[in-house]
Amino acid sequence: MTSADSKVVPGLEGIVVAETRLSHVDGAAGRLVIAGADVEDLASRGVPFEDVAARLWRGDGPAVDVDAVREALGRARGAAYAMLPSIGSALDAPDAMDALRGAVAQLREPSPSSSLPRWAGAALVTGAVAIFATAWARRRQSAEPVAPDPSLSHAADYLRMLRGRPASSREVSALDAYFVTVVDHGLNASTFAARVVASTGSDLVSAVTAALGALKGPLHGGAPGPVLDMLDAIGRASQAREWIDAELNAGRRIMGMGHRVYRTRDPRAAVLEGALGRLRETLGRDEEVRPPLGESGGTGAGRVSARLELARAVEREATALLGARHADRALRANVEFYTAVLLEAIGVPRELFTATFAASRVAGWAAHVDEQRRTGRLIRPASVYVGAMPELRS
Numbered sequence: 092m093t094s095a096d097s098k099v100v101p102g103l104e105g106i107v108v109a110e111t112r113l114s115h116v117d118g119a120a121g122r123l124v125i126a127g128a129d130v131e132d133l134a135s136r137g138v139p140f141e142d143v144a145a146r147l148w149r150g151d152g153p154a155v156d157v158d159a160v161r162e163a164l165g166r167a168r169g170a171a172y173a174m175l176p177s178i179g180s181a182l183d184a185p186d187a188m189d190a191l192r193g194a195v196a197q198l199r200e201p202s203p204s205s206s207l208p209r210w211a212g213a214a215l216v217t218g219a220v221a222i223f224a225t226a227w228a229r230r231r232q233s234a235e236p237v238a239p240d241p242s243l244s245h246a247a248d249y250l251r252m253l254r255g256r257p258a259s260s261r262e263v264s265a266l267d268a269y270f271v272t273v274v275d276h277g278l279n280a281s282t283f284a285a286r287v288v289a290s291t292g293s294d295l296v297s298a299v300t301a302a303l304g305a306l307k308g309p310l311h312g313g314a315p316g317p318v319l320d321m322l323d324a325i326g327r328a329s330q331a332r333e334w335i336d337a338e339l340n341a342g343r344r345i346m347g348m349g350h351r352v353y354r355t356r357d358p359r360a361a362v363l364e365g366a367l368g369r370l371r372e373t374l375g376r377d378e379e380v381r382p383p384l385g386e387s388g389g390t391g392a393g394r395v396s397a398r399l400e401l402a403r404a405v406e407r408e409a410t411a412l413l414g415a416r417h418a419d420r421a422l423r424a425n426v427e428f429y430t431a432v433l434l435e436a437i438g439v440p441r442e443l444f445t446a447t448f449a450a451s452r453v454a455g456w457a458a459h460v461d462e463q464r465r466t467g468r469l470i471r472p473a474s475v476y477v478g479a480m481p482e483l484r485s
């Protein structure tokens with residue numbers, strides 16, 4: 092194919108390669124539907140992560156029992172925890188996503204058998220990511236990994252394994268709201284990576300490993316840590332405008348702003364901002380959410396309030412400055428903006444933000460792999476050759 096024959100779409104925008112029942116992203120209206128429900132509805136009703144995973148994993152089959160999902164996730168966390176002594180140096184990697192990739196690559200997808208539900212592999216990888224992520228964070232602090240408690244919800248156990256002590260119900264609700272909000276999002280880059288791998292007939296673990304690699308990048312799941320770095324660097328609302336202007340003048344992007352699909356504010360930003368507001372209201376005035384693993388600083392009501400107000404001010408200034416520079420392109424807050432503030436408020440260390448994103452999104456990846464296997468086709472786009480051509484052979 093030559094450039095004369097075809098229009099190159101390097102970001103694949105507008106190219107439709109799949110039909111999906113899993114989630115719907117309406118970028119013009121700023122609407123996100125996950126497994127048949129609006130994301131705002133799922134989060135405001137406090138629907139737990141297990142419930143949404145069950146809806147995603149049913150595929151085209153009968154409804155999946157939520158208690159069965161909860162039990163399977165508990166068993167999967169136990170199985171991954173049992174792997175830790177033999178996992179080698181994977182969790183020594185200085186970057187959480189590198190560690191996850193190395194550890195997840197050692198899983199084996201269960202072979203299809205009549206005794207296992209179709210979604211057994213999805214539960215296996217989802218349980219494992221929670222174990223590997225929290226064990227990695229503890230190892231960074233020279234702390235032993237914490238054994239999972241299968242009686243707990245996935246979100247409650249995630250926070251408990253991270254800190255070595257149970258989390259309060261309000262913190263668990265906040266993490267559940269986060270997990271539900273980010274579990275699936277159309278054909279984002281990591282989900283597409285998983286589907287490309289699945290489309291070749293490869294296995295679920297290979298697909299998830301590829302997806303982890305895609306999620307790691309700062310243009311995708313790697314943004315929330317830098318969002319917090321930005322809030323730290325700005326420090327006070329009064330300095331936001333000057334700081335952002337200087338970044339833009341230097342040609343740098345403002346993390347947590349802009350989206351490939353949304354031409355409105357990302358609806359997930361509002362959902363997470365709302366969850367933060369609820370967390371702040373329920374924290375007692377003097378109550379401290381103690382930071383995990385020896386980090387300094389607390390996340391009591393006062394600190395959560397201060398962070399939230401600073402974030403809102405930075406978002407206002409960033410929206411105005413980006414709007415002035417890109418009148419033709421709405422660059423508004425995306426999901427990562429308030430992810431950073433929410434995860435910090437519940438004591439997740441910033442180097443674990445992207446891995447915590449993966450702890451939820453892996454459930455979506457697995458559902459897409461199943462869907463791709465059932466309905467998809469080998470994904471194989473084309474390129475235009477612009478290199479040197481040899482002489483035509485006679």
Ligand code: COA
Pocket residue numbers: 102309310311312314343344345346347348349350351352413417420422425426427
């Ligand atoms: N800060 C500053 N400028 C931005 C910007 C941001 N966050 N996002 C987009 N732009 C600018 C681009 O520089 C480009 O300007 P130009 O036309 O003068 O070159 C213009 O807006 C269009 O951007 P484009 O690269 O076409 O957008 P995209 O669809 O490829 O990008 C993102 C989408 C998410 C990659 C992009 O908005 C971004 O990098 N955001 C910051 C990282 C982030 O928050 N990632 C998490 C996504 S959920």
